[in-house]
Amino acid sequence: MKKVKVATAWLDGCSGCHMSLLDMDAVIISLARKIDIVYGPLVDAQEFPEDVDITLVEGAVSSQEDLNRIQKIRQRTNLLIALGDCAVTGNVPAMRNSIPVNKLLQRIYVEGAQEGKTIPTLGVPPLLKHARPLREFVKVDLCLPGCPPPAKSIVGVITNLLEGKKPEANLTLKFG
């Protein structure tokens, strides 16, 4: 049987959703017989591959780089899942949204810094005006909120999809 190609991605989030994904413990071994994790922070691939079946995306869209990545992911993914509150609602990254970006950077990197008081520009992507959920940029096929979503819920969604069932019907919902 051909393995299902699954990718994960980490945008503006704390990696807690990926921790929760790993928290499925031994279940990951039985899942590994049916899926290939082809991209994400947990594997080595540098470039997001073509024709991915399922991609789980953690984090809000906060920078120009996040935006480029989510657009590429969307193009190359059949089923896109927003994983966790940041991807679904904006959550903690979006708490900066009422502060203008230049004021925010000034406060943190200049006023708040002990030394090297400069706003970094090299090697960091420029921030967008707001951190916003995935759904406001690309079509999202399924939202799994939670901070983080429990490992059981993540397993439930993946298992349902592998069995050809609609995961929406069996979704355990949780915000925060």
Next chain:
Amino acid sequence: MSQKKLSIRIDGELISALEGQTILEAAKANGKYIPTLCALEGLTPVGACRICIVEVSGVGRLLPACTTPIQEGMSVITNSPKLTLYRRISVELLLVERNHVCAVCVSNGHCELQSMATALGISTVRFAYNYPKLPADLSHPRFVLDHNRCILCTRCVRVCAELEGAHVWNITSRGIHARVVSDLNQKWGESASCTNCGKCVQACPTGALAEKGRAVEEMVKKDDSIRSLAHRREVQA
């Protein structure tokens, strides 16, 4: 003096209820569940949240069950795909209007807005988030008011006016600019009429009003004293 009894149908079932009761009261008295958010037992209903909307046959629009009085022969539907859709939309609008960040909220896990959202099967919202810049009032020695988490249900306004008799709280401005204010838009800590009873805090369905010093998930509201006070008042009346 005995109240007149009326016959109505709720979800097809014939029930008898007292004249003057609202659809919500009649439903509750007969063990029928209608979801509510701004309603609190013992306080005057205001129909602020629109979660309790029901279909009434012969009426072309949806009516809030908490403020609509029953009429003889009325036929009420409490649950349908249409009602679920509009209830969801109402909650989604509350979620996008201000900054409801469950992960960092004192009321996470004990919030009526949060539990209503999941009960209605909301996994995401269909609208763009508003992300307004809103203040928090930390001037009171024991309590906090965070406008980011307020849904304008007016439970605080009503419990203070009707049960405590102090009427500290009110709503100022209209529409998206509406805010809960204490006294004449003064800081809560400087309010001359506040008795520091904390009923508003316990009545608040979200983390908008909370006790100071609570960390994330630590604010569990206790509204049983409000309920018993309201009950005693009803018995006296």
